[in-house]
Amino acid sequence: MRPAADRDAWLAALGLVRWERRQAAVDGAPAGAAEAVTAPGPAPAVAEPLDPGHLDWPALRACVADCTRCELHRGRTRTVFGVGSETADWLIVGEAPGAEEDRRGEPFVGRAGQLLNAMLAAIGLSRESVFIANVLKCRPPNNRDPSAEEAAACRPYLERQIELLRPRLILAVGRVAAQHLLETTTPLGRLRGQVHRHPRGDVPVVVTYHPAYLLRSPADKARAWEDLLLACRTAAGVAP
Ligand code: URA
Numbered sequence: 001m002r003p004a005a006d007r008d009a010w011l012a013a014l015g016l017v018r019w020e021r022r023q024a025a026v027d028g029a030p031a032g033a034a035e036a037v038t039a040p041g042p043a044p045a046v047a048e049p050l051d052p053g054h055l056d057w058p059a060l061r062a063c064v065a066d067c068t069r070c071e072l073h074r075g076r077t078r079t080v081f082g083v084g085s086e087t088a089d090w091l092i093v094g095e096a097p098g099a100e101e102d103r104r105g106e107p108f109v110g111r112a113g114q115l116l117n118a119m120l121a122a123i124g125l126s127r128e129s130v131f132i133a134n135v136l137k138c139r140p141p142n143n144r145d146p147s148a149e150e151a152a153a154c155r156p157y158l159e160r161q162i163e164l165l166r167p168r169l170i171l172a173v174g175r176v177a178a179q180h181l182l183e184t185t186t187p188l189g190r191l192r193g194q195v196h197r198h199p200r201g202d203v204p205v206v207v208t209y210h211p212a213y214l215l216r217s218p219a220d221k222a223r224a225w226e227d228l229l230l231a232c233r234t235a236a237g238v239a240p
Contacts, residue, residue, distance in 0.1 A: 052160040057086050060160050064137050069153040072138035078105035082133030082161060089235055090125060091167040091203075092116070093158070095176040095210065096136035096146055107132045108211075115211040116173070123228050133161055135180045151180055162201055169235040170203050171228075174210025181205055192227055195234050206231040 050069065052060055064081050067073060080097040083106050092108075100110040108116045117127050136146045136154050146154075162170070172178040175188040182196050182205060191207040198205050208227035209220055233239035 050156045052156050053163070055160060057164060060157065060164070064157050067137065067154075067157075070138075070150045072136065072140060072150055075141055076138040077102045079137045080105055080107050080134060080139075081137060082131055083107055084127065084131035085129055086131065086165065088129060088131040088165060089168040090130040090231075091162065091165055091170045092120075092130055092132045092173060093170060093177045093181060094132070094134045094173050096134050096143075097139040098143055099139065102139035107134050111215060112210070112212040115215060119211065119224065119228060122225070123232050131161070131165055131167070133158060135177055145176060146180075155180075159200060162198065162203060166201075167203055168237075169231055170198060170205045171231050172205055172207045174213065177210075178205075178207040182207075192223070193230070195230070195239055204234045206234055 048069070052063055055063060061081050064079050067079065080101050094107060094116075097107060098110055098112075101107055101113075107113070116132075120127060120130060135151055135158060137157060138150075138154075140146055140150065170181065172181050172191075178188055178191050179185060181198060182191065183199055184191070188207065188209070192209075196205040196207070197203070206227060208231070209217075209224050214221055214224055230239060
């Protein structure tokens with residue numbers, strides 16, 4: 001953890017300086033009301049099976065860079081493999097690259113990325129010390145939700161990233177990442193506040209809001225802070 005003054009500065013950046021009042025203000029909100037919930041469609045049909053289980057980091061990176069498994073490859077500028085430490089204890093999983101990420105080939109580099117960096121800093125983590133990836137490695141047009149087919153086509157890449165990294169904790173940011181990782185249609189509000197296990201690999205998964213959502217709904221930053229504390233306890237082995 002960072003020194004208290006440093007941490008307070010980051011908490012201020014997160015808008016959490018008035019912790020008690022904000023907490024009281026959001027208590028009345030119904031669980032799960034915060035993010036719009038759309039159940040994913042029917043089970044997707046993946047065109048060709050892919051088993052990248054033998055690939056190391058450079059080979060997996062090259063495989064993603066050449067991927068044409070779904071139509072999104074036609075519109076991309078670059079694939080967005082992920083960024084950070086390949087020996088990180090924490091894996092942060094978001095939804096899909098946006099316009100800026102597509103241009104730069106790096107996840108979470110826009111405004112949402114700045115808030116994600118602040119959230120990590122508030123718990124003493126730098127962007128470089130974690131690994132950050134997305135469910136999709138290519139940008140969906142107009143930032144729409146990933147389709148079931150796209151998510152299924154991309155799934156082997158994220159699963160291999162999890163295998164290679166063997167993180168102590170996965171932090172799923174937003175509904176799409178959480179539902180995809182946990183293979184569920186349960187609303188985000190009901191997935192928060194507990195420690196899940198990734199269906200393959202038994203890695204603990206903690207769910208929180210997407211930073212882009214928090215930019216629109218700053219009152220929920222207090223809840224996100226609770227999620228981060230749960231994630232810290234889980235990574236430290238003091239939560240179930
Ligand atoms: N939102 C995401 O989910 N991922 C990114 O990389 C950027 C924005």
